[in-house]
Amino acid sequence: MAGNMGWRMQDQEWRKGPWTPAEDDLLIEYVRMHGEGRWSSVAGCSGLKRSGKSCRLRWVNYLRPGLKKGQLTPQEEGIIIELHALWGNKWSTIARYLPGRTDNEIKNYWRTNFKEKTTSSQNQEKKKLKVAFRRDQYQQEVKETINSCALPYKEDNIGCKMDGETIAASSSGTTNEQQQHNQSLMARDVASWWDIVSEDGSWSEFLWNLDDDNPNQPVIEQSFSSYF
DNA sequence: AAACCAAGCAACCGCGCGCAG
DNA sequence: TCTGCGCGCGGTTGCTTGGTT
Numbered sequence: 001m002a003g004n005m006g007w008r009m010q011d012q013e014w015r016k017g018p019w020t021p022a023e024d025d026l027l028i029e030y031v032r033m034h035g036e037g038r039w040s041s042v043a044g045c046s047g048l049k050r051s052g053k054s055c056r057l058r059w060v061n062y063l064r065p066g067l068k069k070g071q072l073t074p075q076e077e078g079i080i081i082e083l084h085a086l087w088g089n090k091w092s093t094i095a096r097y098l099p100g101r102t103d104n105e106i107k108n109y110w111r112t113n114f115k116e117k118t119t120s121s122q123n124q125e126k127k128k129l130k131v132a133f134r135r136d137q138y139q140q141e142v143k144e145t146i147n148s149c150a151l152p153y154k155e156d157n158i159g160c161k162m163d164g165e166t167i168a169a170s171s172s173g174t175t176n177e178q179q180q181h182n183q184s185l186m187a188r189d190v191a192s193w194w195d196i197v198s199e200d201g202s203w204s205e206f207l208w209n210l211d212d213d214n215p216n217q218p219v220i221e222q223s224f225s226s227y228f
Numbered sequence: 229a230a231a232c233c234a235a236g237c238a239a240c241c242g243c244g245c246g247c248a249g
Numbered sequence: 250t251c252t253g254c255g256c257g258c259g260g261t262t263g264c265t266t267g268g269t270t
Contacts, residue, residue, distance in 0.1 A: 018238075018264085040255060056256075057239065092258060107259075108237055232270080240262075248254085 015049040019058055023048060027055055028063055036064075061102045068100035072109060080106055 030046040036059065039052030048055065076098055083094040091103035098106065
């Protein structure tokens with residue numbers, strides 16, 4: 001499309017493939033000087049021979065401060081499972097509720113763990129069992145988190161509002177204690193939501209009906225109302 | 229020790245949306 | 250209103266790595 005000219009008009013000159021440490025340094029320096037955004041001008045200003053698109057991806061998925069590395073926690077896995085059940089493959093939306101995790105990471109996680117390899121009913125059953133197992137594991141973790149949570153819950157705690165901006169803020173501007181507190185609060189609400197959904201056994205139907213665009217958004221918005 | 233295979237992950241690609249002129 | 254541009258998103262690809270034979 002014409003709109004891609006800014007990204008790709010010099011395709012033949014763009015470097016591709018794995019990033020080198022030197023390229024990372026250039027990109028970090030560029031963002032430090034100019035801030036995030038204006039990706040199409042990175043090449044001109046920094047000397048990087050990378051497309052703006054490639055720069056943005058590298059920054060968002062790898063270089064951005066506050067990113068968590070390593071394996072997902074059971075809490076995070078539970079949140080992914082539940083939000084995917086609600087929203088389907090809206091990876092960036094799901095990522096907003098997992099501070100420090102990227103949409104790419106979540107997408108890869110899902111594909112690795114739950115990717116449909118065949119359509120056999122046997123595999124469907126296996127998949128359901130796997131999700132059920134992870135759900136149970138997650139709920140156990142939630143209980144432990146709640147039991148060990150020493151900080152009091154405050155309705156007016158503005159820092160807990162978990163939209164995209166405050167997540168970013170909480171990643172960079174709050175203490176680890178606050179971040180853990182926020183996560184445990186969110187985990188508690190997810191657990192409550194689970195209780196509602198799974199009470200009559202409808203969760204399984206809920207989980208596998210992923211094709212609708214976003215039919216369950218009101219449910220989660222109600223459950224997560226203190227964060228929206 | 230070598231070959232093969234599968235899983236995990238980083239990066240690329242195409243599409244579509246929002247905005248400014 | 251239309252068009253071009255910048256950008257974000259989801260899907261896909263291909264490389265790397267670790268495990269198995």
